[in-house]
Amino acid sequence: MAKKLINVSVNGKAEEKAVEPRTLLIHFLREELNLTGAHIGCETSHCGACTVDIDGQSVKSCTHLAVQCDGSEVLTVEGLANKGVLHAVQEGFYKEHGLQCGFCTPGMLMRAYRFLQENPNPSEEEIRHGMAGNLCRCTGYMNIVKAVQYAAKKLQEPVTA
């Protein structure tokens, strides 16, 4: 099977790679680019541990082919911090104890990052519904809700010089 050449921007960096069509995006990110923050928790597209942002949308990268990303902009958890300063969602999960084993966390953060742009001022119910594509074994979700609320508040603070 012929490989296809793709050009994809990952965390702002242009990547040109030849990929086999059947290569799942999650494997491309983890094995080809060594971006091992995104995880694999299932093979039925349920857990969301592989969630990344593609062209402004949360997508489960286990159910997307790398070859389909030709021309796309992909953001992974490694690209969230800006010059070492944590993004509000990272800070929120840290402050509110929104992780324990950390396996779901990269996917949770990438989903929260996009969800708060879709809905900057969500209710608790909207947060739970908006994060419903991401499973967690450790936290029971309570502190994840608080983490997202913390991030929502922080993102709405006026920027001070």
Add this chain to the structure above:
Amino acid sequence: MIPPRFEYHAPRTISEAVALLGQLGSEAKLLAGGHSLLPMMKLRFAQPEHLIDINRIPELRGIREEGTTVVIGAMTSENELINSPIVQAKVPVLAEAAQMIADPQVRNRGTIGGDIAHGDPGNDHPALSIAIEASFVLEGPKGRRTVPADGFFLGTYMTLLQEDEVMCEIHVPAFAQGTGWAYEKIKRKTGDWATAGCAVVMRKSGDTVTHVRIALTNVAPAALRVEAAEAALLNQPFNATTVQAAADAATAACDPAEDLRGDIEYKTAMAGEMVKRALTKAWALCS
């Protein structure tokens, strides 16, 4: 997790996609949102040798109005349906029901056309499309044809769609003023397929039902329109007796498969309950 090898094609027009289907034959499958096809390939239930990606065909996208018809591109994602002002105003049941389908990530990729073309009795759009009296525009090598949703679903994973056809658009008559509607779905958890579901579209005059469509999800080999249940209500007063008669007619039509969501008796009873809830909700929205 590991899908078998295949060749990948990414045509830019519908006619290119149709030509590829003709050329590659039954070894080729159309790749839409990929949230049913890739899961099946990752489990090796399906092993097509060619995937024809239709995500880069602009003609398959967009939502517009043509007179009193809402035209929805087959590659419209579930989240686009939810967020569409046209769908919200003209076919509100679609915008609301789409929120009950899968989860946010899946809704960014999964498309209304793919949900319908898959022909899975567990999917929600088949019953919804019957209730809203949708029709589907299919393009094949000989041109286009339009087929109604009612009659499109032949069996589990089987529809009227031919191997060399691409579904291009879903046509839906805009709801008349005062139309009531509901989609009631019982499920084990958010993101799961229905144990049983019921879509209803209804209109009234005074206390009489003047129009009603009732369709069921996941209680038969394919989505089911229950005309006997509709007949129990049409031109009748809406009350506990006629609603129960409709629910009884619906449960009589059920032929569910026993699985981890429940046995035949449970699913059938839940179908009746969803019918009652959906009718009650739809009636309340009629004006």
